[in-house]
Amino acid sequence: MFITRHSKLIITLFLLVTVVLCSRIGHLVIVIDSDEILPQNHPFVVVTKRIEKIFGNQFSAILTITPHEGDMFQPKVIDTLIKVTRAIETAPGVVRTNVASLAAHKIKAIGGTVDGLDVHPFLDSSPSSAAEWQTLRDRIDANPVLTDLLVSRDRRTVSVIAEFHKVPGGFRVIESNLRTIVATNHDAAIDIDLAGFPIYLGMIERYSDQMGILFPLAVLLIGLLHWEAFRTGQGFLLPLVTALLAVAWAMGIMSWAGVALDAFNVTTPILILAIAAGHAVQILKRYYEEFEQLIARDTTDLRMANRQAVANTLQRVGPVMVAAGSIAAASFLSLWFFPVRTIQSFGLFTGLGILGALVIELTFIPALRSVLPPPRLKQTALPKITIWDRLIQQLDRLRDLLPTRQGVVGLLVLVAILGSGVALLQVDVSMRNYFRTNNPARLEDAAINQKLGGTNTLYVLIDGGKPDAIKDPALLRAMAEVQTFLDHEPLVGKTLSLVDYLRRIHRAAHEDQAEFDRLPATRDENAQYLLLYSLSGDPGDFDNVVDYDYRHAVIQVFLHQDNAALIHDLAARVQVIARDRLPHGVTLSVGGNVTSPAALNDVLVHAKLINIFQIAAMVFILASLLLRSPMAGLVVMLPLVMTVLVLMGGMGWLGVPLSLTTSTLAAQAMGIGADFVIYFIYRLREQASTGLSPRAAVHATMQSAGKAILFVASAVTVGYAVLILSWDYLTFYWMGSMICIAMMIASLTALTLVPALLLVWEPAFAFRPGTISSAPASRIALMVALLATLTALAMTSPAQADDAVAIMERNNMTNRLLGSTADATFTLTNNTGQERVRQTTTMTKLLPNGIDTMRFTRFLSPADVKGTTTLTIEHTDGDDDIWIYLPATHKVRRLVASNKRDSYVGTDFTYGDIIGHRVADWHHQILREETLDGTPCHVIESRAKSPEVVSHSGYARRLQWIAKDSAVAVKAEMFDPADQPFKVFLTSDIQQVDPQHNRWQAMRFEAKNLQTGHRTVIQLTKFRLAPNLSEDLFTTRAMERD
């Protein structure tokens, strides 16, 4: 009654909240990003990102030119190649230096002459004479490294391969630009085909844009269905108001939380719309029933009757709605634990939408209804016999059939058929399979795969462990053997590495004699040939196969397909082959775009199973609590089990693969379907409590809640059915059709199998409840608490955690300089203000692993420590090596690695603070963004993952303000093992000391121990970047020098 009495206040408050929530919807970002899609901790993804970092490889696109007649050696083909290459070189997002084609400056013909090496571009312009054409032919033949890559084996096709970074506007910009280039150079006599990751991503973005049409259409169809059901203006409008506001709230909350939407969860508004409208229908249906009953009791004051009906409805249906909605929300929020960020966003988005719908339905809508004029009597009169009644009658008949022998046998046969379909389910996360096989993009992709080595790129990364390691002949021979192994794999169309170039240079340097078509024998020869090449070529010509200091090399492997199982198998066998061949200290790992599906595949298969059990367990527990019976929990799960069985089995039989989008279908269906049985059982208990026999109670329930379930299922079905209109885009198509099927099965089971079971069994929880009033406050409170916990868990946000981890990784690396020298003054002040000053001079040098540092520190003052010298060699995965030279002892002594929690030379910093705390040992979470002294920062909370970490670090928790630009922690608050405030660190005078590698260094550090009042200030002076410090300076011999 509170709501009806204070309806205007509630409406005002509600509108205010809505305005606030929606005020940031404009900031909601819709992105498509591999980081969103891929499991970031999967080994394939880790290696791929590392390769991206070292070699700059990101999103590769390939364009081929093939004449209808003749070979590539004709002006039309070569002119087009030159024009297309030049156009791509200036396309937005392109990595210009990595564009590869016969017409690209980077690609050079390597030839041998009596004078030595002859290196120059293939094509400056189109050949104009027969001799020039012949020269081009000869050069291509002499450089087989290009075959299957830039020219086809049959010399009919030439290609341009380009790599792109993400650009503002998304991949649709890149795709559109490439298509424009194709269109501009279109010629009836040649075919130009396009393929690659950016093309598919661009298309996904374009199809996602269709939601702008599909969503309003879904709104309209759901509204019409409600009109058909209620035949009133309010029946049409109010559920839509709830649904649209729920969508707006969910989007508003996401925008405030800074969670991005992506192209894979753009259908979420339709899902929220359908679920929210469903709940609204349940409450609306009950409202009309209550209103009619009040009128039937000769209530003449329609306004009073309206208010009373609103109150009665809330009292009767409110608790059920909270229960059902909570279960649905919890199901979706549980997706937050899925290790793929896009699915996490989907779960959060939907869960919040459902919670929003609950709040709206239980506050705003009753308040609104109580101020609206009461329905006219004719509006409340449902048609005597409608299609819904007929449907209910049919379902009654089917229900009565089920307990018979034929019914049971039929059901078992159906379950068996569907169950066997589950076994046929295939996981396929290939992005090309989002589109039909006859889609032009897939046809082009297939054509290119046929002509060249393949459009799927796999990278084999070789890490030599130290600069110039790649020039080691033994390592190069091992690479050549790995490459030979790959070349013989049927999946592989082409491989490319530094080995190919070196062999070619070696041969060319010996007047092109065939016997020199092999790797040079010595390191010196390798170095000399590379130097020789650089005299004619450009320094960056080999950038795509070896890094600048010859520590890392990559074997590019082009594959004809991206089947996850085959990729896994190939990667495993490459590792085995390499294990015995690579020299000691050299590592090999596999990554690349083509491994992304394999990574996703691993996650989907395992996580999906876990996810289904997780949702089922949650539904069971919550329903059991709510209905005070574990058997009731099982009954609630019955439609869900059937739905999942039908979905998975149906997908298996129909050949619909389990993919990124279809993997969430079970969660969606279970979330929606759980409502049905809960509404049904609650209404059944209500009817039974009036003294009706079980059969009569079931009949009455079918007429009320049963009919509402039909309305809801139909509304969801028509809402999702609009996705089928996106025929070419299988993501939408399968989602639309599968949810329609799921709704039919869930509602059918809830209205036939469940009542049949209940009638045969007559359980107490359905027919003999102690009381039905019970909006059982305690249980609702428990539900809300559970839900709040889940929501809180969700809001700890793995996505933010991933971001937080990335920020902390960057923070950990931001001051890892190749080398540096500096003087430092340590000023230690105790709580009485007494000062002690220590001066040191320090040199650092980064170890070849790029993470650990050698640190040489000599104390210059005070007198008692003067001359004391320490040498620390960090080891990320183990104890650091530490030596100390004390002038008094006249010898260098190896020290046990200090506990990370121990004070660093008497300061308020610990060794862990100085060396850096291992990022992986802590749970990181972005709490907020804040500007500190004019520096925009992420505020990140890091909690120790285990008691051991607390013990080793001396901290239970760290709160750090990480500067957005430099990733330096400008402030940190440390909490002791009892989680009490312990220390505060401040850094200032932050300078970008190595712009090339984006490395930053704070020149002033301050630490204050809040428990003792002791304070330390470290001021760096004479700081100098010194990347070329000799390793001889970091020896014990150097320590003994004065």
Add this chain to the structure above:
Amino acid sequence: MPRHAGWLLVCVLLVIKDASADDWQADTSWRLGVASSDRALNNRFGAGAGSAWLRAGTNLTPVLDLHLEGWVAESLIDGRGDGKMELREARLRWHGEHTDLTLGRQILAWGRADKINPTDILAGRDLTLMFFDDDDQRRGSLTLALDRDLGSGLRWSAYWLPELRPNVLPFRASGFKLEESESASHFDPVQYALKLDHSGGAVDWSLSWFEGLDRTGRLQVKEITSSSVKLVPKHRPLRMVGADAATTWQGYGLRVEVAHVMPHRDDTIISNREREQTFGVVGVDHNLPDDLYANLQAIVRHTWDHVDYQNVADPLDRAIALMNDVRNGQTRATQYGCSFYLKKTWDNETLQADLFSVYFAEGDYLLRPKMHYKLNDAVRISLGAERFRGNNDTQLGALRHNSLVFSEIRYGF
């Protein structure tokens, strides 16, 4: 050199230090120490010394360094102790890219074990000095050293040590007098050493060899008078091969050091002969939480040609044999023991306390607790004690009259 010359030298060096602050790296400390006893085994109450320490170095050229280090001490209590001075180090070092050549008096400290180093026999020690840090008792000797870096943390060193600077041990025995003069520092060109040392990577290790004179020496009768027997320490040739290693594993430091000493068997008198012995130390150390450090070592010393002094028939020879065995820790054929070191700091290393103890199976032991408190960067106050216990025929027991408590204030600048 008379000690007042030493004081004069200190003053000169201080002036140089101030005048050439930019060219010289120098630090100085003034120390005032008082103790309940001296270290002369004489049971006297009260001792003390004031001393000035100076350490200075300069780069003469980019490849040539000069390093000077020494102290001057003055007995404080009524002339009971002797005023002394010591030029511990005065060396020139030329350092090339991979080679260092050092000439001059220098302290060579060998061994990777903690405080007890079997291979550390190149530098002599003066155990009668009233200084309270072990390392302050070291004595430098004239040395020509050549260090060659072999890469990968490996280097070898060759030494020529033409100066013998013996150990100075406390001596007091009724009826005997020790004549130190003949064992004072002197030139002896037949001492060499080689060392192959590796630092870095998983394990630090070294192999060492020394061909030279025994720093401790064995007491021999010089003269017998009516009132006493005059003894003189004879420093005989010996050869030592040694090895040590140190590593860390799972947060624990592991140290091992062993030396095998082979005497020249040219002396027919048993009591005069050097003994062949193997001396080993193995230990583990660990940093416990909250700035607490602990080190535990096992000690074993085996004398291969051990002769029980009690079996020496002549009473005089027996008494001298006992004194020699005690000085060299050879009263038992095999001696087992252990050492323990614990150190803890508080308040950002303002306060430090440590305890060093050595215990041998014969029941003799040393306990040495110490505490240092830094008033500020310049002033440090120390308080400590040394307690020796054991029978007369044990190395530590023989020193029990040197048990003392002490305090020192040190001012450094």
